[in-house]
Amino acid sequence: MNFGFSEEQELLRATARKFFENECPSTFVRARMEEPGGVTDEFWTKLAEQGWLGLVYPEEVGGTGLGFVDLVVLMEEMGRASMPGPFFSTVLLGGLTILEAGSTAQRKEWLARIASGQAKVALALTEPSARWDAAGVTATAREEGGGFVLSGTKLFVLDAHIAEAIVVAMRTRESGRPEDGVSLFLVPRDARGLEARLLPTMDQTRKLCEVKLGDVRVGKDALVGTKDGAWPAIDRVIQRATVALCAEMCGGAQKVLDMTTDYAKIRIAFGRPIGAYQGVKHKAADMLVEVENAKSLTYYAAWAVDENSPEAPLAVSMAKAYVSDAFRRAAGNGIQLHGGIGFTWEHDLHLYFKRAKGSEFTFGDATYHRERVAQLISL
Amino acid sequence: MDFTLTPEQEALRAEVRAWLTANIPDEWVNQIVGRADVPRAEAYDFMRAWQRKLYDAGFIGLTWPKEYGGRGLTFMEELIVQEEMALAKAPPILNILGVGMAGPTIIAYGTEAQKSRYVSKILSCEEIWCQGYSEPNAGSDLASLQMRAVKDGECWVISGQKVWTSLAHVADRMMLLARTDPDAKRHKGITYFLLDMHLPGVTVKPLKQLTGDAEFNEVFLDNVRVHESEVLGGVNNGWAVGLTTLMYERLALGFGLQVRLRIALDGVVDLARRMEKDGRVITKDRIMRQKIAQLWIETEALKYTGARGITKLLKGEMPGPEASSGKMIWVDTHQRMQELAMEIEGPYSQLTRGSDWAVEGGLWQYTFLRSRANSVEGGTTEIQKNIIGERVLGLPKD
Ligand SMILES: Cc1cc2nc3c(=O)[nH]c(=O)nc-3n(C[C@H](O)[C@H](O)[C@H](O)COP(=O)(O)OP(=O)(O)OC[C@H]3O[C@@H](n4cnc5c(N)ncnc54)[C@H](O)[C@@H]3O)c2cc1C
Numbered sequence: 001m002n003f004g005f006s007e008e009q010e011l012l013r014a015t016a017r018k019f020f021e022n023e024c025p026s027t028f029v030r031a032r033m034e035e036p037g038g039v040t041d042e043f044w045t046k047l048a049e050q051g052w053l054g055l056v057y058p059e060e061v062g063g064t065g066l067g068f069v070d071l072v073v074l075m076e077e078m079g080r081a082s083m084p085g086p087f088f089s090t091v092l093l094g095g096l097t098i099l100e101a102g103s104t105a106q107r108k109e110w111l112a113r114i115a116s117g118q119a120k121v122a123l124a125l126t127e128p129s130a131r132w133d134a135a136g137v138t139a140t141a142r143e144e145g146g147g148f149v150l151s152g153t154k155l156f157v158l159d160a161h162i163a164e165a166i167v168v169a170m171r172t173r174e175s176g177r178p179e180d181g182v183s184l185f186l187v188p189r190d191a192r193g194l195e196a197r198l199l200p201t202m203d204q205t206r207k208l209c210e211v212k213l214g215d216v217r218v219g220k221d222a223l224v225g226t227k228d229g230a231w232p233a234i235d236r237v238i239q240r241a242t243v244a245l246c247a248e249m250c251g252g253a254q255k256v257l258d259m260t261t262d263y264a265k266i267r268i269a270f271g272r273p274i275g276a277y278q279g280v281k282h283k284a285a286d287m288l289v290e291v292e293n294a295k296s297l298t299y300y301a302a303w304a305v306d307e308n309s310p311e312a313p314l315a316v317s318m319a320k321a322y323v324s325d326a327f328r329r330a331a332g333n334g335i336q337l338h339g340g341i342g343f344t345w346e347h348d349l350h351l352y353f354k355r356a357k358g359s360e361f362t363f364g365d366a367t368y369h370r371e372r373v374a375q376l377i378s379l
Numbered sequence: 380m381d382f383t384l385t386p387e388q389e390a391l392r393a394e395v396r397a398w399l400t401a402n403i404p405d406e407w408v409n410q411i412v413g414r415a416d417v418p419r420a421e422a423y424d425f426m427r428a429w430q431r432k433l434y435d436a437g438f439i440g441l442t443w444p445k446e447y448g449g450r451g452l453t454f455m456e457e458l459i460v461q462e463e464m465a466l467a468k469a470p471p472i473l474n475i476l477g478v479g480m481a482g483p484t485i486i487a488y489g490t491e492a493q494k495s496r497y498v499s500k501i502l503s504c505e506e507i508w509c510q511g512y513s514e515p516n517a518g519s520d521l522a523s524l525q526m527r528a529v530k531d532g533e534c535w536v537i538s539g540q541k542v543w544t545s546l547a548h549v550a551d552r553m554m555l556l557a558r559t560d561p562d563a564k565r566h567k568g569i570t571y572f573l574l575d576m577h578l579p580g581v582t583v584k585p586l587k588q589l590t591g592d593a594e595f596n597e598v599f600l601d602n603v604r605v606h607e608s609e610v611l612g613g614v615n616n617g618w619a620v621g622l623t624t625l626m627y628e629r630l631a632l633g634f635g636l637q638v639r640l641r642i643a644l645d646g647v648v649d650l651a652r653r654m655e656k657d658g659r660v661i662t663k664d665r666i667m668r669q670k671i672a673q674l675w676i677e678t679e680a681l682k683y684t685g686a687r688g689i690t691k692l693l694k695g696e697m698p699g700p701e702a703s704s705g706k707m708i709w710v711d712t713h714q715r716m717q718e719l720a721m722e723i724e725g726p727y728s729q730l731t732r733g734s735d736w737a738v739e740g741g742l743w744q745y746t747f748l749r750s751r752a753n754s755v756e757g758g759t760t761e762i763q764k765n766i767i768g769e770r771v772l773g774l775p776k777d
Contacts, residue, residue, distance in 0.1 A: 001381065001382050001383070001384065001455055001458075001686070001689075001690070001693075002380060002381045002690055002693070003380060003382070003683065003686040003687050003689070003690045004380065004687065004690040004691070004694070005380065006380075069380050257772075261772045261773065261774060264774055265773070265774060265775065272775070273774075273775045275768070275772075275774035275775050276774065276775040276776065276777045277777065278761070278764070278765070278768075278777055280774075281764065281765065281768035281769070281772075281774050281777065282761070282764040282765075282768065284768055284772055284774065285704075285707075285763075285764040285765075285767035285768045285771075285772070286764070288704065288767055288771060288772060289704045289707060289708055289767070292684055292687075292704065293677070293680035293681070293683075293684055293708065294680075295687075296680055296683035296684040296686070296687055297676070297679065297680050297683060299380065299683070299687075300679075300683045302380075303380050303382065318675075318676045318679055318680075321672070321673070321676055322676050322677075322680060367669065370668070370669045370672035370673055370676070371665075371668060371669070371672070373672040373675060373676060374662075374668040374669070374671065374672040377648075377672070377675060379648070379651070379662040379668050379671060379672070
């Protein structure tokens, strides 16, 4: 048994940390927050040059062919930097869906272009009902004239406004089981009747959209995967993306802990560094313990996903439940232990605090995943 | 990252599993677990016999050197055995302080004579050990201990009082910290002795705990003559040796207690399947499902954080102050688990051993009460947080 990272993975971590320190300091993050796009072409190209946009895609479609344990290392560093931009939506949602469900031709066409930084693809799954399960997919696609007509509203769609194409999950058949009758379509963003509207978000590094489909006509070739049978692929995408998100959250939580302990060593009150006071020290110790546990569960989930272990769904839900709470608490405590400065716009803490809140509810919060755990352990 | 085992390790797993199935005594399930009103003396005899059985089968002290009764294997094999014990709900051993602390410390610091004299008897449960650290005026602030040792010829003459000494009433030996140089700085003048509890001048007075049992004691030493060959790790070096013990204690906690936690959790789930609340099985209650799932997740988190620590150990790194966090989380999780057992039992949680209405013979009432000590024994949670804050996070001392 070896529950640690390899030398290559440690090297990836060191490289990534340096890269983000240079390329993605908080001045960069803040500038992107103010813009609708959330990314610069230059930065996106650099990510591609590092091989990170295709890290988990197979080599035959232009990827690097690494696994989720490797990805976790990279995501932790991205989370540490509070990196803005469409990495998550393109690489882990749109791209991963094409990888999981797409035909050989679709994979060839899109994944190499994603990996090289040429294409951005979003995934439109959730709707105003804010459900993460199959029953949440109610927007319909009906067959007509050899193609399909899509209509409905998708909500909480990451980066749809800057994507070249959007993979949308639609209901193509009503049945007793919500998992039956879901299909995926790849729709160009400029398709007639499709409207992607950017929404103001608490976490400005994450750009969320409403996507309205008003009788959007697509051909049969827009179908990604089998008609009516897309849910298992979507489920796998959610599972994998959740692991990646957990890792990003761990990286953010660790960064908050680092900022807080650094500050507690230098901020003087009543003649001593505040870190000497147990009210501060013990909170920091609690943060450390939770952050370490959060990592342990995330690493295990990444391993389980890489190995296609039957335990993967349980491992992923355990991780998301724990990490959601841990990051929220770490970020909150981080602000508290900084005092007034922690409440300023100028200080970076709020970037993490807001990221924690957004991530908490992405792919289900702790309550949702604890219930899943309860089901998976047959309670 | 790789959780696969070598063929030898797989074989060991199969071997332990088969052995446990065949050897876990029925009376453990039917009497000790099922009837918590078994007198403690009987429970001790049972645990002693069980440990002996484990020793004869080679499933204890796996990491200890072969020449002292161990098997010279790695922590990985130890972990496999512990995991199987959890799955099989194996009984606890009696000489827990000997195996968890005294043995590893003697192996680390002992002379050849000390090692061959003491170590294998710890494993076989021929000699029970207790830990004589705490005193009436030295608990968290251990370095202020006052037990005095004065040199007289080849012997040290030791007088003073220890308190809260678990198992002293059945122990043959004590890991004893005493002050050998009162003029030196607090941490410098302390020596670690291997004390024979049967020597003249040693008096043990049991103290009744809030559980109603008397499992810890006051121990009085009145001019007890201890031969100088019983000093472990050098005169006035007791603080360093004692810290090693504590480090092993927390490491052992990481292993052993994780196993106990798993067993307790399975028990809680069982309980929840059988008990009802407002006319509905507890496991169908949405809030109770949340609470059980949360404890499940935390138990797993502890396991994997432990696995990361073991990976470091296997790579040759020493267990560091991170071990404190393992102990601290364990305590917190276990105490909440015991609280949850009470919540599941509802009004029945009031009934204890002796009542025929008591759930599982009052077992959970005992474990619930006992769990209150967890955040005090082995270093309080407040002290663990100081250690994490200062030695892991590098915050200034308070
Ligand atoms: C069931 C049980 C079994 C035990 N078995 C053994 C044994 O076998 N051998 C042995 O040697 N000892 C044993 N102990 C003793 C145990 O190690 C001590 O009780 C423990 O270290 C605390 O010391 P104390 O009781 O003197 O409490 P104190 O040190 O007086 O602590 C009282 C309270 O003050 C807090 N406190 C103290 N100092 C600080 C500080 N610096 N910062 C913040 N808070 C602080 C503590 O956390 C605690 O809450 C046992 C205890 C129990 C309950």
